[in-house]
Amino acid sequence: MGKRNHQQRMTRRHFAEHLLGAAAMAVPAITFTNALRANAATLKKNERSAILLWMSGGPSTIDIWDLKPGSVNGGPFQPINTTGEGQICEHMPETAKLMKHLSIVRSMSTREADHNRGRYYMHTGYVPNPTIEHPSYGAVVARQLAPQRPTLDIPPFVSVGGSSAGPGFLGMSYAPFVVNANGRIQDLNMGIDGERAANRMELLKSLEDRFIKQDRGIAASEHAKVLAKTQALMTSKQMDAFKVQQEPTQVQERYGNSNFGRGCLMARRLVETGVPFVEVDFGGWDTHSNNFDTLQNNRLPQLDQGMSALVADLAERGMLENTAIIWMGEFGRTPTINGNTGRDHWARSWSVVVGGAGFQGGKVIGRTNEDGTAVETAPYTSEDLMATTLASLGISLDTRFTSRTGRPMKIANGGKVIKGLLG
């Protein structure tokens, strides 16, 4: 029996066991779960993960993290003191109490002020280029950290409530698994017995292989990879990580009754289970009109509750030192307030917030001028932020990827670590 054949059989048996009811396979099932728990405990000690809080639409950072009271651009919000170095918006009171864990970079200066281009650039460290697709944060982190987690059945890159950005040339194995914040994954059950399901999968594999061998391009083999991943996930106990409603009521309430809150809670559960990268999407920041009302009464309360609950919860569980948090959108918003009491797209001077894992907490990096229109200190880019984040996770910045054309690609596009941000 060839090695390959042996492996196939193993997979098949594994699959059949897990699809079978607990009664028939009670002993192995329990053993499996116990092993998993034990694994999770040891892995947690040195496993690092990241949670990206993605503010889709481009958040008005001048009203949240880098206020300009007294300037004509300042708007109505007042700054308040925090437990860290800087002041932040008065409508972020809970987060203010936790700023000792988080640092603000106020000197982001990027070029892309279009949603699609900005989304791509901030997710990948590269500007869009029609000849190549670059891997996003989630794909890069998954690729670098997933191999050390062999017991992880669920995809190493999960995106909650939004589509995130793709795996680029790293391939479908590192594509985001996109789920809703309610934690219900549709269509998980095949509704037939495990033996029969395993037979189906085996037959399917042989047909897939035939078509792949016909050499029609990469889409055929990428399809097969996703089949295998889906199969692993359908039979895994780890899928419970998505069920936020299993949390005690007071924990759910702490995160807030919002999709963003539930997304943050799910992110914590996924990281606990060993997922190296989770993105939580929170949209509605494209405030071309009515900026201040939208922020004060709608976005900021949800953000403050979800984000503060996440930071506090991770800290209390001792997970924060291994979990990086990155808060950003595709760009900031114009310091000038427009005729509709709104702010438009602005990439030249804006802020991001990071914390956890190897990041310092409580710092304020960089400075913008009095009316917020320019960065006065060393400007930082998406590449720099990505490099710093990867370094905070212990991923070597000397890593090189090879694109499918054989082109060597520097991880994080060769960005430089932001000074003073790592511990």
Added chain:
Amino acid sequence: MHVFSRWLLAWRVAPARTTVWSRVQRSILVPTLALVGFLAVAPAQSEELSDAAHALEQVAAINKYIRQGWEDEGIRSSERATEGEWCRRVYLDVAGRIPSVKELDRFLNDRSTDKRRRLVDDLLGSMYLDDYTRNATTLWTTMLIGRNGGNERQSLTNRAGMQQYLREALRSNRPYDQMAYELLSARGNNKPGESDFNGAVNFLSMKLAEDGVLATSRTSEIFLGIRVQCTQCHDHPFNNWKQDQFWKLNAFFRQAVALRRFGGTRNVQNVELDNQDFGGEGDTPGEAEIYFEPRDRILTVAYPEFTDFDGTVHSIDRSGYIDEVDRRTELAKIVVKSGYLPRAMVNRTWAHFLGYGFTKPVDDMGPHNPPSHPELLDELSKAFQDSGYDIKQLIRWIVLSEPYALSSKFAEGNRGDDPTLGESPMFSRFYLRQMRAEELYESLLVATEAHKTRGTPEKEEAAKQRWLRQFVIAFGTDENDETTTFDGTIPQTLMMFNGDLIKKATSTEKGSFLYRVATDDRMRGNKKVNYLYKAALSRLPTSTERRLMGKVLGSRPGQTDAIRDIWWVLLNTNEFILNH
């Protein structure tokens, strides 16, 4: 005539394996020869003939320029696709679904030399008008209002209204320029059933917020093939469209208003798209100007003006009074005469059928992004314009061309022709691509023979929409950007494994497709497998596959469950979901 028919006969009996050159001759010559023969016997039907001749002339042009590209790059094309592959492909791309077993057999058993042309004529003719219209309506709806358009909270788009307009226009093969004119200048109510209903208004009815920025950028991308979103805020470094051009185009939309009607409720019931006097930002309606702010922050004035493909500048009277100038109508008049209009449509249509356009992305055709086949793009655009913007004619040229008939398999001579590596597409093979969610849905209906009992288009559409919604993800931006999880990732696979649609397709309940196959006594086990293969993959099983399936049939008492498993497996293969 005599010589020709003997020659044609020789082709019919020729062995399947032919040399590259004979294949070339076959693809180019055979239709021409058939045509010459036709001319000799039936000179009276010259009208139909000239139509057909025109089609062939364009096909030859496509083949010439595409071959020129191979020569320049030192590429040798893949072999031709099998008849079954080609048949499946053309049904998918024109009718939006795979062929039924009956349809496939009809094509495969047709022994005439111009069977491909005849199938295309059928698909574009009255026989398949419902399928064509449904598929084209889906594509246009996605292009004009997106997959989520109309489903937003307090939406100003009426999806059914948009589709009613499109169905009517596409069904009658309304000329493309006329559709563009109607969509840009439309006035009226967006909801079917309202007295002044005009479904065309749904293109713009929800794009007028923020001074019509979205109306400007989407009009430009869709009808002109120019991306201008970036130039809203600043001159683009690589794009010769400048910020002032964005705002000059924008000025055409400033009389447009979308009036919400609540009908006594708190929710928008319908929307009236109309034009009103525009006072301009300086309140001088006689010369209604707008202002924009370049990087140097000196407010600059803009009036309606449009710079065409050839550099011609079209400007109109600056009045904002609707009695004097209807700016959207003026824009519509300019756009339908624009050199950009046919180019954008040709590029988009080509991309639909060949998987990639002449530019990537297809709606970004500015000088910073030169096309892969400039002469072909020029020639097809001119031909499309000369045809009276006949969309079906354009489709006919493309699907009868040589590149469309090639296998998706790599050959020794074209390993480098792989656009997934970022290479410029040379169309020396058919590029694999996944079915769209809508195509999967329709294909499953056909594969399970459920399409025979269709409801009204509206009802069908509503059911399909409910199913499709699970895959749509809207980005939280004002531009209504969206994406789909029907993109080959896990959620799609889970749906294909276990979703309701698949459960239904693999059901063996009395009266279902599989029940009929399983209980059909005229078909023995092998025949049943053959039938399922044809229904899903448009081919017969290989001998290895036949053995495998035979084992499955033998392993389960009563063949129903085995048939069900086989069918489930076939529907889940890469070969099924990939247009190849």
